[in-house]
Amino acid sequence: MAKDLSRYAGRRRKNWIILSLSMFATAIGLFFLGAIMFALLTEGIAAIRPSLFTEMTPAPGSDGGLLNAIYGSAVMTVFGTVVGTPIGILVGTYIAEYSRGNKLGQAIQFINDVLLSAPSIIVGLFVYELLVVPMGHFSAWAGGTTLAILVIPVVTRTTVDMLALVPNALREAAAALGTPKWRITVSVCYRAARQGMLTGIMLAVARISGETAPLLFTVLSNQFWSMDMNRPIANLPVVISNFALSPYPDWQRLAWGGALLITVAILCLNIAARTLASFGSAKQ
Amino acid sequence: MHEELSATVVDIPSSSTPRLRGPQDLLDGLFRGATLFFGLFILLILGGIGLSLVVGSSEALRTFGLGFLWTETWNPATEVFGALVPIYGTIVTSIIAMVVGVPLSFGVAVFLTELCPPMLKRPLSIAIELLAGIPSIIYGIWGLFVFAPFLQAHVQPFLIGTLGHVPLIGALFGGPPFGIGILTAGLILAIMVLPFISSIMRDVFETVPPMLRESAYGLGCTTWEVVWRIVLPYTKVGVTGGIMLGLGRAMGETMAVTFVIGNAHRITTSLMAPGTTISSALANEFTEASRGLYTSSLITLGLILFIITFFVLAAAKYMLIRMQRQAGT
Numbered sequence: 337m338a339k340d341l342s343r344y345a346g347r348r349r350k351n352w353i354i355l356s357l358s359m360f361a362t363a364i365g366l367f368f369l370g371a372i373m374f375a376l377l378t379e380g381i382a383a384i385r386p387s388l389f390t391e392m393t394p395a396p397g398s399d400g401g402l403l404n405a406i407y408g409s410a411v412m413t414v415f416g417t418v419v420g421t422p423i424g425i426l427v428g429t430y431i432a433e434y435s436r437g438n439k440l441g442q443a444i445q446f447i448n449d450v451l452l453s454a455p456s457i458i459v460g461l462f463v464y465e466l467l468v469v470p471m472g473h474f475s476a477w478a479g480g481t482t483l484a485i486l487v488i489p490v491v492t493r494t495t496v497d498m499l500a501l502v503p504n505a506l507r508e509a510a511a512a513l514g515t516p517k518w519r520i521t522v523s524v525c526y527r528a529a530r531q532g533m534l535t536g537i538m539l540a541v542a543r544i545s546g547e548t549a550p551l552l553f554t555v556l557s558n559q560f561w562s563m564d565m566n567r568p569i570a571n572l573p574v575v576i577s578n579f580a581l582s583p584y585p586d587w588q589r590l591a592w593g594g595a596l597l598i599t600v601a602i603l604c605l606n607i608a609a610r611t612l613a614s615f616g617s618a619k620q
Numbered sequence: 621m622h623e624e625l626s627a628t629v630v631d632i633p634s635s636s637t638p639r640l641r642g643p644q645d646l647l648d649g650l651f652r653g654a655t656l657f658f659g660l661f662i663l664l665i666l667g668g669i670g671l672s673l674v675v676g677s678s679e680a681l682r683t684f685g686l687g688f689l690w691t692e693t694w695n696p697a698t699e700v701f702g703a704l705v706p707i708y709g710t711i712v713t714s715i716i717a718m719v720v721g722v723p724l725s726f727g728v729a730v731f732l733t734e735l736c737p738p739m740l741k742r743p744l745s746i747a748i749e750l751l752a753g754i755p756s757i758i759y760g761i762w763g764l765f766v767f768a769p770f771l772q773a774h775v776q777p778f779l780i781g782t783l784g785h786v787p788l789i790g791a792l793f794g795g796p797p798f799g800i801g802i803l804t805a806g807l808i809l810a811i812m813v814l815p816f817i818s819s820i821m822r823d824v825f826e827t828v829p830p831m832l833r834e835s836a837y838g839l840g841c842t843t844w845e846v847v848w849r850i851v852l853p854y855t856k857v858g859v860t861g862g863i864m865l866g867l868g869r870a871m872g873e874t875m876a877v878t879f880v881i882g883n884a885h886r887i888t889t890s891l892m893a894p895g896t897t898i899s900s901a902l903a904n905e906f907t908e909a910s911r912g913l914y915t916s917s918l919i920t921l922g923l924i925l926f927i928i929t930f931f932v933l934a935a936a937k938y939m940l941i942r943m944q945r946q947a948g949t
Contacts, residue, residue, distance in 0.1 A: 375766045
């Protein structure tokens with residue numbers, strides 16, 4: 337009996353130790369989130385001032401802001417989202433509504449999921465070979481195309497997941513009224529899945545607005561204000577990267593400022609997307 | 621009955637009443653065609669990526685042949701290139717990321733599914749997933765300015781002082797504390813893959829039927845025994861898939877690694893020493909490379925990365941699909 341009890345105590349102790357470790361692991365994860373945010377805030381706040389939003393990227397040693405980089409990032413992100421989203425939605429529609437689980441649909445979904453996690457730097461190389469080499473120079477078009485390619489798998493994935501949640505009864509009811517299939521998809525299914533699809537688009541925007549590596553091969557960057565989509569254009573991630581690696585304190589400060597800006601924007605998008613998603617699921 | 625009905629009703633081809641809906645038929649066909657077209661477009665993108673990398677790398681492959689894979693030299697001046705050092709760096713940083721990241725992710729998943737009070741579950745999950753939202757470049761600057769100096773000042777001297785004297789593995793922890801280097805890159809990758817792996821583990825843990833869990837508890841198992849003997853065996857395919865997905869991410873991660881790895885083209889036994897990975901070599905050298913053999917060699921590195929990550933991710937996906945089917949039936 338005593339032996340049994342001591343074995344039981346041993347099991348309890350092991351349980352306690354391992355569960356404490358798991359709590360510790362969670363604490364470590366949260367600690368790093370906190371540490372990164374803390375560093376961004378302490379280093380970045382100093383750079384957040386009006387000139388950050390009104391002046392161009394400076395030469396080393398002089399004062400300036402990030403206006404041209406913010407503009408460039410915004411333009412390319414909008415281009416990537418506007419081009420990539422409809423494509424992603426159509427692909428998702430094919431998988432969820434038309435393929436009905438056939439081999440082609442499964443293959444497309446599989447490849448899409450692989451693309452979703454594929455290294456973005458590879459996509460950058462692809463667009464470099466596809467657009468930069470034939471055109472002979474880096475350009476904002478190439479950067480926007482890269483971002484569009486990165487948007488597609490994210491939007492496709494959420495569209496498939498969300499359309500799968502639409503009850504079949506809705507489709508049947510619409511079909512019984514004589515509604516053609518495309519109309520059922522657009523007016524009934526999309527409408528029912530609207531919230532989730534919007535979440536997917538927001539997550540896609542969050543993902544591309546911080547992408548750096550593929551832009552190095554496709555847009556490069558630009559020291560000056562440029563609106564020419566056919567030329568290299570300044571953009572936040574590449575400017576942050578260049579400035580952070582430079583030896584000049586002014587540039588490093590601007591890099592921290594840009595990093596804070598980009599992270600806050602992305603985290604807000606992420607939180608908003610998740611709140612929207614949970615709001616939608618609570619309503620159902 | 622219900623299922624059958626839905627299948628027949630929705631699948632009725634819209635041409636069943638041709639006279640009534642002529643133009644609608646056309647629209648139906650167009651819409652279907654558009655979705656199919658872009659569906660095929662996805663396959664085309666993947667094919668295009670592979671093809672463009674093969675075309676771009678042909679010059680280097682013609683010059684160096686398969687020996688490119690195990691040549692250690694990387695010398696832009698004499699135009700002799702080999703992929704051994706970047707491949708070594710990619711593998712070693714990924715191993716460090718997995719060794720550190722997988723147990724951490726497992727801990728997080730166990731905490732969230734077994735221990736966490738329901739009220740905290742959602743906020744904590746979101747907080748952990750926010751780690752995945754932070755862009756690579758932010759990890760990069762944080763790693764370069766905060767994490768690497770910290771490791772250099774506090775952690776690495778300790779590792780060199782203790783593990784550095786242990787026979788066999790001592791060489792891994794020898795040499796001066798550089799701060800930046802392979803170890804730092806691996807640790808940052810571990811933090812970066814944590815949210816991916818832990819959220820998949822959490823999701824697959826939740827597919828375990830409550831009856832299995834409750835039976836085990838009913839027999840007097842402790843929480844840990846339920847996790848180790850019931851939950852983990854039931855979900856092992858999904859868990860492996862999640863880990864592979866994290867591995868695929870770690871191998872392709874670029875900016876964070878580029879910032880902290882030191883970009884040195886050499887293989888050193890010490891994990892503290894600077895090194896390079898495939899992706900960091902690309903990010904660091906591509907825009908400065910002269911056209912021709914140099915660029916082509918870099919693209920060949922990209923091709924190698926593409927092939928490795930494709931197989932890792934495909935295997936991961938395959939396992940997760942198997943897990944889904946198992947949960948579905």
